[in-house]
Amino acid sequence: MRKRIEINSKIIEIVKGDITEQLDIEAIVNSANSELSPGAGVSGAIHKKAGPQLYEYAKKLAPIKVSEAVITPAFNLPNKYIIHALGPRYGIDKPENMLLKKTYQNCIKVAEENRIKSIAFPSISTGIFGYPIKEASIIAINTVIEEISKISIELVRFVLFSEEDYEVYEGVVAQKDRALPS
Numbered sequence: 001m002r003k004r005i006e007i008n009s010k011i012i013e014i015v016k017g018d019i020t021e022q023l024d025i026e027a028i029v030n031s032a033n034s035e036l037s038p039g040a041g042v043s044g045a046i047h048k049k050a051g052p053q054l055y056e057y058a059k060k061l062a063p064i065k066v067s068e069a070v071i072t073p074a075f076n077l078p079n080k081y082i083i084h085a086l087g088p089r090y091g092i093d094k095p096e097n098m099l100l101k102k103t104y105q106n107c108i109k110v111a112e113e114n115r116i117k118s119i120a121f122p123s124i125s126t127g128i129f130g131y132p133i134k135e136a137s138i139i140a141i142n143t144v145i146e147e148i149s150k151i152s153i154e155l156v157r158f159v160l161f162s163e164e165d166y167e168v169y170e171g172v173v174a175q176k177d178r179a180l181p182s
């Protein structure tokens with residue numbers, strides 16, 4: 001399952017899959033905790049596949065604040081880098097919408113500083129952190145669309161773990177696509 005749109009020669013893709021299996025992507029984003037420790041969900045999967053060296057390295061950069069992003073090597077993962085970002089906990093870290101937007105912006109900023117050309121995001125904050133998927137997908141996609149023309153990243157991919165989440169993101173992107181000048 002895949003949807004792709006082009007904006008000023010930049011690609012935004014929506015795929016159903018696993019963030020740890022993005023072989024062609026330079027940097028994957030981890031929806032981390034403040035301590036940058038393995039945890040569950042995306043961060044559990046990333047740490048498991050990257051290996052124990054990841055936490056040994058990452059813990060020196062912790063703690064991070066809500067919406068902050070830091071970069072590490074990807075160790076045993078097939079990517080070059082991991083960008084670890086702390087999304088807002090829904091109902092706790094407020095205002096959630098601004099903090100979620102800032103989280104995506106900070107990931108993009110770190111990617112730009114490291115001359116990264118391709119980046120894959122999971123759906124930040126919509127698992128354990130409880131952010132409703134539709135609201136979060138609109139923020140994620142709008143933020144990337146706003147930033148993409150200003151940056152040198154060529155490919156931004158959203159990787160959705162479940163078919164339901166994929167459908168939500170796909171719906172938002174399809175709507176944006178219809179609104180774009182052809």
Ligand code: AR6
Nearest residue numbers: 018019031033039040041042043045125126127128129161
């Ligand atoms: N690939 C892609 N997406 C995934 C994967 C995967 N391998 N595994 C889960 N998802 P979550 P959060 C989806 O909970 O809400 C952690 O323990 C999942 O279905 O990983 O930002 C951290 O250490 C959901 O839609 O991240 C933090 O403490 C989305 O990814 C906290 O949870 C995000 O789910 C972060 O919570």
